[in-house]
Amino acid sequence: VAAQESAALQILLEACLETEEDQTKPELMWSLREVRSIICSFLHQVFISEPSLAKLVHFQGYPRELLPVTVQGIPSMHICLDFIPELLSQASLEKQIFAVDLISHLSIQYALPKAMSIARLCVNTLSTLLSVLPSDLRLELFQPVLKSLVRICIAFPSLLEDITSLLLQLGRICESQASLGHCWNDTNILGEGAYVQSDVQNDTKV
Incomplete structure (x- = not known):
């Protein structure tokens, strides 16, 4: 029923x-x-x-x-x-993405200590998944949750350092894969639109 x-x-x-x-x-x-x-x-x-x-x-x-x-x-x-922690613990990437997106919106709506605790759990879970997922699944997980991480930072600035560290770690892994000839943007997952033209120029001024 x-x-x-x-x-x-x-x-x-x-x-x-x-x-x-x-x-x-x-x-x-x-x-x-x-x-x-x-x-x-x-x-x-x-x-x-x-x-x-x-x-x-x-x-x-x-x-x-x-x-x-x-x-x-x-x-x-x-x-x-x-129940978001239980949803986040599911093996399905789709459910994990949904859980992170859900807590990001709830964090904006209800900036409560409980919401912050769960948001921190999401960041820690993403950090763990980053180290264990293969490159194709890593893209499938992280590309949809980037905006969610921004919302969490807006709701809870105290998590900014952890999220920044997570994204820097993600960037280092992607850079390492690129140096080995692997492309992080996988057309098998996102189609031709997966390729994003870089704005980085060869001559960078500090």
Whole structure:
């Protein structure tokens, strides 16, 4: 029964997605905002009455572009702080990415000590994964979470040093792989758009 209810909530969440047509017609954007408001209000009541259902929905996942909508529109989203560590511990990279993105938005919305503790756990987990993942999976994990790390820094400046250290370590690994002839941007993962033209010039002035 819970799985069926979760599937129904997933359908409601998908109705909150913005389409290309929404972007071109202001009246559709107004309608979308109203739809989001109604759905978020309903989900709030569901999550309050059945926290386990909130956990199931987030373990199954939904489009990450909806996280700003759900975190800002559903007041009870703070209960996700209770199960994000478990979500982060899943073997699936997709779930780990979702967990990091989720805590980054929650950190902006609820800059609480508990949120900071979980955000620090995410940074430590990413640091561990950085040292054990092969290059292709490293790209698959780190490219989507870069903006999440920025949000965490904004919410909790005290984590800036740890995140900077993580990114410097990532840069050193990528530089090392590049010197060995490995390209960090892998078209097998992201397609032709994976290649990013470098802004670094040969003659660098200090």
